[in-house]
Amino acid sequence: MTDEQTQHPDDELLQTFALLTETLVAGYDVVDLLQTLVDRSRSVLDATAAGIMLADDDDTLELVASTSESGSLVTALQISAETGPCIESFVSGRIVSVDDEPPAPVDWAPFSLVASELGFRSVHAVPLRLQDLTIGTFNLLRDTPGDLAQRELVAARALADVATLGIVQERSLRETRTVRENLRNALRTRVVIEQAKGVVAQMRSISPEAAFAVIRDYARSHELSMSHVSAGLIARTLSF
Amino acid sequence: MQRDGYDETVEALSAPVDSVNGVAASLTRLFPVSGAAVSTIGEFLGNETLSATDDVAARLDELQFDLGEGPCWDALNTGRPVLEPDLWTTQNERWPVFSRALDRREVGALFAFPMTVGHLRIGAIDLYASEPTDLSREHTQQASRLAGLVARAVLRIAVAAPTDEPMEATKHSRRTIHQATGMVLAQLDIPAEEATLVIQGHAFATGRSMMSVADDIISGHLAFQTGPAGIEERR
Structure with a gap:
């Protein structure tokens, strides 16, 4: 592809899948994979923001990767996981889309309020499904109303499947681990990253949100996983 | 073997436990002492003996509670072990009243180890020997480490007590807490x-939720630092 050529809308999608599948084959850290996935979904699916939530042992959904670490987005997704499209999608195993007209169900009012305050006009929750089991949700938030186009629906479904595969397959070649164990591992990794954000925030007198960017940039430039870098920061064997 | 016993005790105390009743007895097996007592001391958890091998050990702690002075108070206040290997020939002037009240027919040596977790002063472990006795460097280090583990166990038990429910950390708060x-x-x-x-x-000591404490930490309103008497708050 050269600069003069106009990029076909599906090129980006193709590149994303090439990147993700390559990662799956080469070996990866699950949180990093999910992070790449949500980041890519912004351009591929025209999402303003996106987040992946995974179920813990009590089937409570926790945010594992999101396009922004801002408190408001995190809160919006967490509310959605309590009463909103996210939990609805998780429980029903179906894609749940909601936009500002017609209005969302009354008991989703807290979610609708936060979402509209953040400028989101439609939300689409895609279940991460493995046969009969739903292990989490892939959430897309857009600043435009309306449903996902057919093409986007297919892409969103496929991205959700890549996320599911990524979670299910991690380490399964080396160790026999159950899906539940892999889920736990992903959630634990996220805890470690959160703690590392605190360490960097403290050392540099910056916000945890800014600390995330620092950790991510360091991991990328050193070709390390975020969980690896985070573990080093917490053990105080790594500092930057 | 001594070392195995120590490792075993470390392991046992590192796992979640319901009580520390048996701790005093295991301490007397590990160290060359006649008896031991584990007590919470101070405002945080109150003065209470949780585990004692015998009446002498229990009375030593009781006496220190009542008098408000003695090696266990010093250990807790300084955050360092207090070693009195020979009470028969030396008199510690830091605790004149306790020193006078001490029955030297029963006690020849006294060793106190602070039980702290972070900035929280939990209590102390007192070991006594009926005759003057030296505690080796290794034993001193081991006892100090065990005191730290016992402190954590006691704190966990106290925090888990069903008297209140400050632990309801919703999903919202978890990230903040991490x-x-x-x-x-x-x-x-x-x-x-x-x-x-x-x-x-x-959170437990101030009657607040972990989330609100975490918020204060992140906003910089609350910070901790290591001071001369262990870990303290910096506001």
Whole structure:
């Protein structure tokens, strides 16, 4: 592809899948994979923001990767996981889309309020499904109303499947681990990253949100996983 | 073997336990002493003996509670072990009343180890020997480490007591708590698990939720630092 050529809308999608599948084959850290996935979904699916939530042992959904670490987005997704499209999608195993007209169900009012305050006009929750089991949700938030186009629906479904595969397959070649164990591992990794954000925030007198960017940039430039870098920061064997 | 017994005790205390009743007895097996007592001391958890091998050990702690002075108070206040290997020939002037009240027919040596978790002063472990006795460097280190583990166990038990429910950390708060844990571990250079316990302990001691304590830490309104008497708050 050269600069003069106009990029076909599906090129980006193709590149994303090439990147993700390559990662799956080469070996990866699950949180990093999910992070790449949500980041890519912004351009591929025209999402303003996106987040992946995974179920813990009590089937409570926790945010594992999101396009922004801002408190408001995190809160919006967490509310959605309590009463909103996210939990609805998780429980029903179906894609749940909601936009500002017609209005969302009354008991989703807290979610609708936060979402509209953040400028989101439609939300689409895609279940991460493995046969009969739903292990989490892939959430897309857009600043435009309306449903996902057919093409986007297919892409969103496929991205959700890549996320599911990524979670299910991690380490399964080396160790026999159950899906539940892999889920736990992903959630634990996220805890470690959160703690590392605190360490960097403290050392540099910056916000945890800014600390995330620092950790991510360091991991990328050193070709390390975020969980690896985070573990080093917490053990105080790594500092930057 | 001594070392095996120590490792076993470390292991047993590192796992979640319901009570520390048996701790005093295991201490007397590990160290060359006649008896031991484990007590909470001070405002945080009140003065109470949790485990004692015998009446002498229990009375030694009781006496220190009543008098408000003695090696266990010193240990807790300084955050360091207090070693009195020979009470028959030396008199410690820091605790004149306790020193006078001490029955030297029963006690020849006394060793007190502070039980602290982060900035929280939990209590002390007292070991006594009926005759003057030296405690080796290794034994002193081991007893200090065990006191730290006992402190954590006691704090966990206290915090888990069903008297209140400050632990309802919703999903909202968890990220905040993890981030605050990271900040505290960097402030104090301690492991993550211990940093969480510092936050938990602070929440428990101040009657607040872990989330609101975590919010204060992240906003910078609350910070911890290592001071002369252990870990303290910096506001």
